[in-house]
Amino acid sequence: MKNRIVHSWLILVNAGFLLVFLVLTLTAPYEFSDFWLAVAAFGGLALALVHLALRRAVGDRDLFSIDKLFIAAYFYFHYGYLIPYTLGAVSYEARVFWNPAIAPQAALMVTTALAAFLLGYNLRLPANQIPELLELTTPPQTLQLWFFVGRLALFFGLLLVIAFIFQFGIGSLINRRYGFDLFYSGLYETGLFTIGKLLFSTGAIIFSAELWLRKRQSPGVFFGALALLVYSVIIFVFFGVRSWLMIDVFLPLLLSLHYLYKKVSLHWGVIFLVAILALSLIMEIARPASQRSLGAFQDELSYQFSVGEFSAWDLIARPYQSYTRVIQEMSLVPLEKNYQGGSTLLFGFLASIPELGKFLVPLGYESPDRWLASIVDPWMYNNNEGIGFSIVAEAHINFGIVGGLLFILLFGVFSERIWSAVLRHKSMWLWLVYLVYVINLVFGVRQSILGFVRPMTGLLIIAVIVKAGKMILFRRRMEPMTDHIPENLPINQ
Numbered sequence: 154m155k156n157r158i159v160h161s162w163l164i165l166v167n168a169g170f171l172l173v174f175l176v177l178t179l180t181a182p183y184e185f186s187d188f189w190l191a192v193a194a195f196g197g198l199a200l201a202l203v204h205l206a207l208r209r210a211v212g213d214r215d216l217f218s219i220d221k222l223f224i225a226a227y228f229y230f231h232y233g234y235l236i237p238y239t240l241g242a243v244s245y246e247a248r249v250f251w252n253p254a255i256a257p258q259a260a261l262m263v264t265t266a267l268a269a270f271l272l273g274y275n276l277r278l279p280a281n282q283i284p285e286l287l288e289l290t291t292p293p294q295t296l297q298l299w300f301f302v303g304r305l306a307l308f309f310g311l312l313l314v315i316a317f318i319f320q321f322g323i324g325s326l327i328n329r330r331y332g333f334d335l336f337y338s339g340l341y342e343t344g345l346f347t348i349g350k351l352l353f354s355t356g357a358i359i360f361s362a363e364l365w366l367r368k369r370q371s372p373g374v375f376f377g378a379l380a381l382l383v384y385s386v387i388i389f390v391f392f393g394v395r396s397w398l399m400i401d402v403f404l405p406l407l408l409s410l411h412y413l414y415k416k417v418s419l420h421w422g423v424i425f426l427v428a429i430l431a432l433s434l435i436m437e438i439a440r441p442a443s444q445r446s447l448g449a450f451q452d453e454l455s456y457q458f459s460v461g462e463f464s465a466w467d468l469i470a471r472p473y474q475s476y477t478r479v480i481q482e483m484s485l486v487p488l489e490k491n492y493q494g495g496s497t498l499l500f501g502f503l504a505s506i507p508e509l510g511k512f513l514v515p516l517g518y519e520s521p522d523r524w525l526a527s528i529v530d531p532w533m534y535n536n537n538e539g540i541g542f543s544i545v546a547e548a549h550i551n552f553g554i555v556g557g558l559l560f561i562l563l564f565g566v567f568s569e570r571i572w573s574a575v576l577r578h579k580s581m582w583l584w585l586v587y588l589v590y591v592i593n594l595v596f597g598v599r600q601s602i603l604g605f606v607r608p609m610t611g612l613l614i615i616a617v618i619v620k621a622g623k624m625i626l627f628r629r630r631m632e633p634m635t636d637h638i639p640e641n642l643p644i645n646q
Contacts, residue, residue, distance in 0.1 A: 157278065163208065163211070166204070167200075167204065167271045168272055170264075175265050177261045178261040190235065190260050193235070193257070194236045194238075195239070201228065204220070208275075216418075216419060217412075219569070219572055219594070223270065223274075223568070227598050230474070230598055230599040231476050251484070259479040259480040260476070262479060269559070269561040270562065270564060272565065274566070286412065287413060287575070291580050295623060296366070296581060298622045298626070302615050302619055303356045303363065304376075306356030307353060307357060307360055308376075310349045310353025313353075314349040318387070350401075353380075355612050355615055358589060358608070361405035362409050362413060365413040365414035366413055385398055400608075404595065475541060475599045476543075478522075481546075482543070485525070486549065492552065493521075493551045501606075502603055502606055504520070505604075505610070506606070522540065522601070541600060543598065547602055568591075589605055590609070593605035
């Protein structure tokens with residue numbers, strides 16, 4: 154009874170924040186205002202704190218539930234500059250506020266969207282209360298098949314990625330000084346890399362479960378861990394893409410450890426977060442150097458810190474891009490581009506299908522982030538670099554303010570239903586679906602919310618292989634003993 158009362162308050166608080174900030178967003182003045190930026194920043198902070206307190210009151214003490222991961226990623230990428238700015242910790246930067254007149258409305262929209270997601274997530278009585286570890290009910294024979302196929306995907310994916318490096322020319326990669334054009338055109342036009350990375354990502358998701366379910370005792374675990382290490386070095390040295398390491402290596406291992414083997418305490422979670430942020434900062438500094446010359450990495454790293462261009466505060470304040478993308482998108486839509494009515498979501502879904510996507514979308518189609526880059530940063534656009542995006546901007550460009558908020562609310566509902574399905578069925582398949590979804594959701598807040606489509610396609614292909622393997626290897630031949638089966642006869646499902 155107490156849980157239901159607190160849950161009702163949880164819904165009322167989220168709905169109240171949503172309605173109040175929706176009105177503020179719709180009536181925001183078309184002028185720069187530190188006051189409204191502060192209202193948006195601290196309104197979002199208050200919403201998150203109240204939400205977490207009420208979730209705890211109904212028994213949700215899970216450190217890595219979807220809502221907490223979403224809040225952490227959302228704040229880092231949308232409020233990472235906004236809150237320090239309102240506190241006076243960082244100065245005004247024109248590159249962040251791009252169009253100062255629209256900045257307050259964009260900030261209010263960011264907070265309203267957070268309230269919409271949390272309201273959708275909390276519409277049902279919280280189900281993600283698991284005091285103990287998640288005990289999967291998948292039969293051991295099926296688990297063995299999952300592990301075997303996943304390990305094959307892991308190793309073959311790694312081999313294809315390595316093959317791409319040699320196909321492109323390892324000397325060219327190490328010594329390249331001519332920008333991104335040749336490298337990234339080769340990266341996305343060859344099937345070696347796209348298929349290899351898809352296989353590896355899917356295999357890594359499965360291996361993360363195998364590592365902890367087998368308590369690290371299988372001989373294959375050593376070789377799987379070695380594959381992850383080699384892949385991490387390759388990504389760091391040749392590509393410098395931080396999100397790939399997080400999605401393919403770190404987060405799957407952390408979440409599988411937390412839910413399948415041993416609960417991660419709060420202080421270890423904080424240590425992990427700090428370590429990841431530190432590595433992220435190093436990769437951000439190293440990326441320009443490695444993309445010009447591998448040998449310049451150490452010089453670049455030393456130079457940036459010696460001149461003071463990068464400081465410890467940059468670890469927190471640098472991720473302003475998602476908030477800036479919301480400002481830019483809301484400045485251009487619908488003035489320069491009409492609302493898309495969901496077409497970018499449909500084409501983005503089709504384009505994410507491995508190897509077939511380019512044949513399923515209209516000729517010349519560009520994703521919203523590429524369209525935005527062509528206007529706000531032509532140099533990045535012409536050099537095939539990404540500028541990032543935002544879940545808020547993607548919802549707004551399709552459905553406007555009110556429709557976009559409804560879409561994000563439904564996204565919150567969908568997120569809660571996935572976790573509830575995992576707790577209800579406890580199957581290996583649903584656990585892997587959850588991993589793919591939540592890991593890509595964490596980065597989808599600053600890119601595309603459809604980032605999970607491609608890895609989910611790879612997981613679906615492996616699920617079909619596992620299903621076929623079960624039919625071939627584990628199917629029992631039924632010998633009819635009688636024409637009548639008693640009702641009380643136990644049947645092994």
